[in-house]
Amino acid sequence: MKKNTLLLTLVAIFLFAACGNQAVKEDENGDKDSVEVVLTPTHTDLQNAIQRADLNAERFNAFAQKAKEEKLPEMLPFFQAMAAAEKVYISELSEAFKVMGGQMSWGKPEVEVKSTRENFALMMKEKEQERNELYPAFIENAGKNGADEASVALEMVLEAEKMIIPLYEAADKALQSGNFSKLPLSYSVCPKCGLTYDSKLLPESCDLCGTSKEKFTAYK
Numbered sequence: 001m002k003k004n005t006l007l008l009t010l011v012a013i014f015l016f017a018a019c020g021n022q023a024v025k026e027d028e029n030g031d032k033d034s035v036e037v038v039l040t041p042t043h044t045d046l047q048n049a050i051q052r053a054d055l056n057a058e059r060f061n062a063f064a065q066k067a068k069e070e071k072l073p074e075m076l077p078f079f080q081a082m083a084a085a086e087k088v089y090i091s092e093l094s095e096a097f098k099v100m101g102g103q104m105s106w107g108k109p110e111v112e113v114k115s116t117r118e119n120f121a122l123m124m125k126e127k128e129q130e131r132n133e134l135y136p137a138f139i140e141n142a143g144k145n146g147a148d149e150a151s152v153a154l155e156m157v158l159e160a161e162k163m164i165i166p167l168y169e170a171a172d173k174a175l176q177s178g179n180f181s182k183l184p185l186s187y188s189v190c191p192k193c194g195l196t197y198d199s200k201l202l203p204e205s206c207d208l209c210g211t212s213k214e215k216f217t218a219y220k
């Protein structure tokens with residue numbers, strides 16, 4: 001069983017790497033041409049980060065549906081806003097990946113749905129790993145590779161994720177105690193960097209990227 005899983009993982013990695021090997025670059029005349037791009041560790045890191053954000057977005061959307069089924073409507077805007085933030089991360093990271101000559105495509109990820117409390121606990125764990133291990137390692141690699149666009153995009157995502165820790169903590173407390181009265185009724189997501197606020201505490205402009213509050217999308 002374990003052997004099979006390992007084999008499948010290796011096949012998946014191979015197929016994925018093969019997908020990422022194609023690249024479109026503009027020559028000095030501005031013509032687009034298909035060329036081979038040497039993949040750096042940062043290409044791989046960005047692919048991982050993008051795929052992970054895509055999986056997270058699918059999970060958050062599925063978990064929102066589950067919260068609705070479980071009659072936990074207070075958790076719905078949280079999951080929806082988090083799904084939207086992940087989509088913004090995908091576009092930031094994909095932009096950096098494109099600048100580096102990368103191109104990728106992948107299928108819709110499979111999502112396992114459990115109870116809302118279990119779903120939330122999974123995301124707390126995943127996010128902790130992203131903040132403490134994955135993104136710091138990706139950023140270090142990007143620095144070593146001199147991949148400035150990747151560094152900026154990865155740092156932006158990491159910073160947004162650090163800044164929303166209080167939202168996770170509040171949701172965690174509410175789920176543990178069963179008292180949802182202190183949870184935000186609405187969350188607002190920055191369309192440029194994905195930073196998410198309790199809509200009541202939304203500043204005039206995004207603390208991370210300066211986007212004005214009128215451009216934010218609210219989930220309630």
Ligand SMILES: [Zn+2]
Nearest residue numbers: 190193206209
């Ligand atoms: Zn922003």
